[in-house]
Amino acid sequence: MAAVSEPGVVRVLIVDDDPLVRAGLVMMLGGAPDLRVVGEAGDGAEVPAMVDRHAPDVVLMDIRMPAVDGLAATEAVRARPRAPEVLVLTTFDADRHVLRALRVGAAGFLLKDTPPWEIVDAVRQVARGLPVLSPAVTRRLIARVTETDHDERRAAAVRRLASLNARERGVALEVGHGRSNAEIAGRLHIGVPTVKTHVSSVLTKLDLNNRVQVALLVHDAGWLD
Known part of the structure; x- marks a missing residue:
């Protein structure tokens, strides 16, 4: 049923x-x-x-x-x-x-x-x-988690993120820092609907399900170092 x-x-x-x-x-x-x-x-x-x-x-x-x-x-x-x-x-x-x-x-x-x-x-x-x-x-x-494939994971993350345009990369970085759509809009001087559009585009291009995965990928690429 x-x-x-x-x-x-x-x-x-x-x-x-x-x-x-x-x-x-x-x-x-x-x-x-x-x-x-x-x-x-x-x-x-x-x-x-x-x-x-x-x-x-x-x-x-x-x-x-x-x-x-x-x-x-x-x-x-x-x-x-x-x-x-x-x-x-x-x-x-x-x-x-x-x-x-x-x-x-x-x-x-x-x-x-x-x-x-x-x-x-x-x-x-x-x-x-x-x-x-x-x-x-x-x-x-x-x-606190030791990754044995750090270099390979970083290289793979960098390759995936290269598919984003400059604005999408900026939004992905802000997502990596855990910022909300409103906070991202304020920092990048764009509207919240525009942020939502960019986040959706980032998820689609990277074939990811949610913002947590974006944050992990940004970290893997070394963007938060």
């Missing part, structure tokens, strides 16, 4: 191999009138079918699961047409797997001990297309 859309309601799929964690999240999100938990999965292998069945707006995704982990599941979900946003759940704020999840299109991450009201607010944010990851957290994650 096809999922029924509810105007103004964010549909959430919870993916975690711990039944107690899932139960806690269901209870937490169930108290918000604008959020609806539409399904639960205990492993990443179940996610594609659950997404087809329930059409969630947001997937709360654990990383470490027994068969298919959250990284592979996130990559599979974000590669789909009309993909839901993915919010990664983790117990480690500097786990290299978190960075990998962000690179394949997750909208951000939450620690499992995050206060309930922050988790509820984070789900609302990613449903609106806003990343849940502060620039400071991004920098700390990147700084």
Whole structure:
């Protein structure tokens, strides 16, 4: 049966191999009138079918699961047409797997001990297309994770960013610094609608899903050094 859309309601799929964690999240999100938990999965292998069945707006995704982990599941979900946003759940704020999840299109991450009201607010944010990851957290994650392919990654990032024109490169750099559209507009002396157009163009040209991925690519290229 096809999922029924509810105007103004964010549909959430919870993916975690711990039944107690899932139960806690269901209870937490169930108290918000604008959020609806539409399904639960205990492993990443179940996610594609659950997404087809329930059409969630947001997937709360654990990383470490027994068969298919959250990284592979996130990559599979974000590669789909009309993909839901993915919010990664983790117990480690500097786990290299978190960075990998962000690179394949997750909208951000939450620690499992995050206060309930922050988790509820984070789900609302990613449903609106806003990343849940502060620039400071991004920098700390990147700084604490050792990349063995640093030179190759930098060269690849530089090649990809070369496809942007001068204005798009300027906007991408501001996104890399974690600035909002309004802040970018003020710094570059252009209108907010123009910024939105440039951000959309940057995402299209670079074949990326969201601003977090742009920020990571800009960092990889060494533009923030």
